[in-house]
Amino acid sequence: MPEGSPPTRDVMTGIRLATAVALAAACPLLALLFSQPDLQAVFFPGYRRFSRALMSALADVTSVVPFAVWDWLLAGLAVAAIATLARRIRRHQRVLPWFSVVALIVAATAFLGTAGWALNHYAPRLSQDLGLEVGQHSEDQLASATSHYLDQAASRAALVPREEDGTLSQQDFYELARIAGASYAPLAQRCETFSGSTAPVKSLLLLGEPLLFSGHTGIFWAATAEPGVPPNTATAELPFTMCHEAAHRLGIASEEEANFSAFLACSASDDVRLSYSGYYSAFNYCANALFAEDPERARQVILEALAGENGTGVALVMQDRSATRAHYQAYEGPFEDVGTTVNDAYLKSFGERAGVRSYGLVVDYLLAWLDE
Structure with a gap:
């Protein structure tokens, strides 16, 4: 040459x-x-x-x-x-x-x-930044937390827009995306960990449905710094899921910590749709953990709440829980197993030893938060 x-x-x-x-x-x-x-x-x-x-x-x-x-x-x-x-x-x-x-x-x-x-x-644990002592919990603590978060969700359930039959009304995705994207601004004033971009969460118009079939309701794409959520995410979980993905953009990579961050952002919001979604999701995580440990006690907690003075709100929460479960059943299939396996391998490759189970470890954070 x-x-x-x-x-x-x-x-x-x-x-x-x-x-x-x-x-x-x-x-x-x-x-x-x-x-x-x-x-x-x-x-x-x-x-x-x-x-x-x-x-x-x-x-x-x-x-x-x-x-x-x-x-x-x-x-x-x-x-x-x-x-x-x-x-x-x-x-x-x-x-x-x-x-x-x-x-x-x-x-x-x-x-x-x-x-x-x-x-x-x-990165260092979020519990360290917040001064939380996160550890193992007893069944009594878990039952108490389940009851608490159910009560908090029930007190907001009737305030969320609903149809005549009590089902949650569909909300403007892009309005919620803007609110969720900026939801960490109040928390950032108290803790630097939550500072960062307040840009709206993005809709996944092309790959949203395939993502749901893979068993996932959101994804953060770091190469473009976009937290994305399928528009067809279950209504009760949509604001919480948006805040979860927005937490990743702030550098909160751990799934359990992104879940807890989403709870903090939602519960601190003035928008009842976010507030309800946060407490609803917290209740679900705790209830699922309690059902895994003692199904009979979990049922007893719910039955006692239904018989209490806030029974109407509890009934709406349980209705939303059933509707959410039915919504995602339509996406179950072999592709979900593949998606779960891939995500599990990714999480473990970056030190999250529990893999996809780390999504549920937020319960330890939720219990520690109640001890504050």
Whole structure:
């Protein structure tokens, strides 16, 4: 090759492949580095501030539209990749250059998500930031918490917009998305952990339904800093789910801590739809845990609440619980098992040893909150 001439296509393909390999290899190496207890004190809270600033900057760019940019971008790239591959095969052209471009895009996205956000999985516990003593609980404590959160949800149940038959009215998704996106602003005044972007939560217009079939009701896409929720999420859980995904954007990566953060944001909100959803979700987590430990006692807690002075509100909560369960039953199937397995592997790869079970560990936080 004459001196000064442009690199050949083979050289460019090699550069792309080498860069993709380097970026992909950097992801587990960074995770290994940040997982070392002796080094975590060095990396945090500096990394969290960096991550929060990066996510805020990206959110400022992507918030120009109310739907998730990555949702459409991913679909567009997939179509483009398939079309260009088919054309290369039809023209009997080499596939390796095509593969090098795809590998580079995938690796760069993974690296941005890992280096820019996912390492928050190794951050200090939220309980440390809030001064909470989170530990094991007794069955009596769990039963008491279940009763408390049910009572709080029941006191708000009749205030939420409903149809004549008592079912929850469908709400404007984008209105709730704006409220949920800014829901951590009051908490940020008391705790820096909750500071960050207040951009609206995004709707998943293309991949929302497939996400529900995978057994998930939301996702945070770090490469574009977009917390996304399917529009068809169950009405009772929608505000809570939005706040959960918004918590991830603040660098709260742990699922149990994102759940607890969502509860804090919802319960502190002046909007009764968020407040109800927060207490409703807290009750569900506690009730599910109590049913797992002592089904008869769980039923007794609910029956006593139904017979109490707030029985009408309790009945509405239980109606919403049944409606939510029925709503998601339509999405059950083999694809849900695949989605759960993939998510479980992802969570465990970043130190969440409980995997998908970590979503339910929020109960320990909810009990500790009552002890304050």
